[in-house]
Amino acid sequence: MTVASGASVPLWQQLQAVAQALVSVRRGVSGTAALEAVAPQLRPGVQALLFQVLRQLGRAQALRAKLAARSPAPLPDALLCTALALSWDDQGAPYAPHTLVNQAVEAAKKTRALQGQANFLNACLRRFLRERDALVLATDTDAQATWNHPSWWIQQVQQDHPQHWQDILRANNVAAPMTWRVNTQRISRDDLLARWQQDGLDAQEVGQQGLVLAQGRAVRDIPGFEEGLCSVQDAAAQCAAQLLLTGLPRSDQGLRILDACAAPGGKTAHLLEMLQDSDQVVALDIDAQRCERITQNLHRLGLKAEVRVADAAKPTTWWDGQLFDAVLLDAPCTASGIVRRHPDIRWLRRESDIAQLAAIQKQLLNTLWPVVRPGGRLLYCTCSVFKAEGDQQVKTFVEHNTDALLLPSLGHLRPQTVRVDPALADNLLGDHDGFYFALLEKKLAR
Ligand SMILES: C[S@@+](CC[C@H](N)C(=O)[O-])C[C@H]1O[C@@H](n2cnc3c(N)ncnc32)[C@H](O)[C@@H]1O
Secondary structure, three states, rough: EEOOOOOEEEEEHHHHHHHHHHHHHHOOOOOHHHHOOOOOOOOHHHHHHHHHHHOHHHHHHHHHHHHHOOOHHHHHHHHHHHHHHHHHOOOEEEOOHHHHHHHHHHHHHHOHHHHHHHHHHHHHHHHHHHHHHHHHHHHHOOOHHHHOOOOOHHHHHHHOOOHHHHHHHHHHHOOOOOEEEEEEOOOOOOHHHHHHOOOOOOEEEEOOEEEEEEEOOOOOOOOOOOOOOOOOOOOOOOOHHHHHHOOOOOOOOOOOOEEOOOOHHHHHHHHHOOOOOOEEEEEEOOOOHHHHHHHHHHHOOOOOEEEEEOOOOOHHHHOOOEEEEEEEEOOOOOOOOOOOOOOOHHHHEEEEHHHHHHHHHHHHHHHHHHEEEEEEEEEEOOOOOOOHHHHHHHHHHHHHOEEEOOOOOOEOOOOOOOOOOOOOOOOOOOOOOOEEEEEEEEOOOO
16 A cells, blocks of 8 residues: 555554654644654655644544543554544544554554554554544534634634634645746736746635645746746745735835844845846844845845845844835734644744744844834734734734824735635635734834
């Protein structure tokens, strides 16, 4: 039994690696880092299965609690939950449930640390196959099982979005498509789309400059990628540069823009694609390694910015005292809006992270506001659906800064996995992640 993306790798071997990766995520390691530890030839198949497991982990844990009175040690528990997550729902299951169970038991038998647990796993999973419908029904009353998010997260989304919490949680459980931003300075969206279609790629327009691919592909195989004609970027993230620059008054000296939390440089590149040669972008990030990624990304696109490793919250260490026409503050956040792309996030975050990150965002907002020139703008954004990192943050800021004017802004965008339907008024952008945008203007002194 093999998986398509894993070529001739047996399924039991993939399940072994998925269980190991799940143990790492449960210990607080990001999904990306956990997958880096997987052998390259196994990685694509293991990633696909791990992401599916993370999207069904709440249900799997609830089922495991019904099958085993005491929770097993981390590795057998992870293998048991992996098998349950992948087989509890016939409709979404990548393999027939009995195949998964057989292969999970095989994985236990072939893993030295699990051999003593193989009979226990076999007994649990056979019982699951016999009593599946009743067991699933018995877990239906558990919100964590139904929505596959931690309870505190479900409650927070209910509180912040009382009308739409179910839509948000549902969208989080659907894999996001691969979305691209067209570098319209170099090629029109129609022309790139035509090139893609000649190559057999099916894509749909999203937002002003985006294309959503019907099926993901390795980025290097996308026509125009190496030439710098397009970049991977979600449609919501593509709004940042457009919001900041559209209607920004220009002077003869050109614009001076600060991207305060810039790495890996997706929005820096978009700003530069929209700007003129006489304009200047300073891109800061506190993380030196991530700054290298800004430089690499700009290099591929043939763009230039002043990239600096710096703490944006300490302007005395990096600011020359010259005011900026516009500042982009894409602040560090819980990333609760991009869960459909990173299904590990919901299991990695703690409830206390919201307040901790909101405090950092507040500090960044307060320290960056003085570097904006009167009449200039600051775009505050986070890839979060939590109001403490969005509306509440900005409301408090405007209350305490009488020179700040909140311009018409997108506010909280909810994640949605949809094909564009112009009939839905609420669905202007089409498919996108959850995001928050507030555009602030600094009033001119009277
Ligand atoms: C949401 S990510 C930015 C994504 C980026 N704007 C893009 O579109 O590619 C937030 C970034 O903020 C950086 N960061 C966190 N605290 C910072 C600080 N005090 N000063 C500068 N950068 C910071 C992180 O290293 C991270 O790269």
